[in-house]
Amino acid sequence: MRRVEWNALDASERSPLLRRPAQVQAPETSAAVRTIIEAVRDGGDAVLREYTARFDRIELDDFLVSDAEFSAATTALPLSLCAAINEAALRIRRFHEAGSIREFEIDTAPGVTCGRILRAIPRVGLYVPAGSAPLPSTALMLGIPASLAGCDDIVLCTPPRADGTADPAVLFAAQCCGIRRVYKLGGAQAIAAMAFGTGSVPRCDKLFGPGNAFVTEAKRQVSMMEDGAAIDMPAGPSEVLVIADAGANPAFVASDLLSQAEHGPDSQVVLISDDDAMLDAVAAQVERQVAALPREAIARMALSASLMIRTGTLAQAFEISNAYAPEHLILALRHARDWLPQVRSAGSVFLGDWAPEALGDYCSGTNHVLPTSGAARWCSGLSVASFQTAITVQEVTRKGLATIGPSAVELATAEGLDAHRLAVQLRLKAVAA
Secondary structure, three states: OEEEEHHHOOHHHHHHHOOOHHHHOHHHHHHHHHHHHHHHHHHOHHHHHHHHHHHOOOOOOOOEOOHHHHHHHHHHOOHHHHHHHHHHHHHHHHHHHHHOOOOEEEEEEOOEEEEEEEEEOOEEEEEOOOOOOOOHHHHHHHHHHHHHHOOOEEEEEEOOOOOOOOOHHHHHHHHHOOOOOEEEOOHHHHHHHHHHOOOOOOOOOEEEOOOOHHHHHHHHHHHHOOOOOEEOOOOOOOEEEEEEOOOOOHHHHHHHHHHHHOOOOOOEEEEEEOOHHHHHHHHHHHHHHHOOOOOHHHHHHHHOOOEEEEOOOHHHHHHHHHHHOOOEEEEEOOOHHHHHHHOOOOOEEEEOOOOOHHHHHHOOOOOOOOOOOOHHHOOOOOOHHHHEEEEEEEEEOHHHHHHHHHHHHHHHHHHOOHHHHHHHHHHHHHHHO
């Protein structure tokens, strides 16, 4: 990890320092993704088979997971893992049920009733990564709010394994959410297939889920194309920012940094502290712990583009964090909750020494599909509302029109929109008569 003294940098040096690895590689990634999307859009299933053979090194005649594969997946898993998935699903469901937005009605004036009704997005496409590691937890994070929203049709894509099957844990998690339409497809080609439809993959209205830089770029591009699908958010390579004070546990902090670094070579981790001794201790712990990881090579690649930042104060650390807008923010601070008002931009916050980010990834209940690449400045993490549209409704009686109509006439006149004015005035005359 590169170590920098924040107060030794000028403004022109600070901004480039906070760029993500994927943002640096964006032009090359964008061109490659565009080629894939156009090929899938034009060639359908035949092109999907070509890309699956090239990128996943497996030739598949049928992408859809069969009932036999679902059954085999359940029996292949240890009972302890099945129990852990069910346990996580329970807490995730509980959290999302409590946080769901509600329909409502209110009288804004006598005779004027306004309200909001909710409708599920008809067909949604979920992407569950499995490039460097399968992520059954992501199937839960996507599938549970989709099912709570009441979506009519839920499509899930996940990359095939070397033997041509989908990861059994991902399939079991999908079943826990009531999802049976699963396709063995990965990468930008899976996003293109769900966005535009192919012979076997149905076209979806909105796409959800995290992925690497190629998946994130594919989602961005299809959302901007004519007849393309909407997307949830920029949910790309994983990232974490830790603010640690002198009282933090260096081993804990190092483990939190590595838990994100092991996701992929394009992940990024950032540690900010006002204490030199803490930075030194964490650096030593990172080196000690990474050497014991099975995914050491991947973690080291991520660490090579990661940062340790020394600030003059903790208040300055929060300024940097809000500018960076991390996907995950860990406050390894004494009285961590007292610092929460300083947080302006973050996907999800973890307070204190006993809330590792890994709990949020799996089973605390919050959603781990979160905005990355600084999008937390304007975007929120996944929720039931992400799978719904909110439709406003108004009902107006004769008395209500008489009450608020003159206001509308005045505003329409000021804006020079005569048809608007007449639409109200005609009714006001009818009420007066």
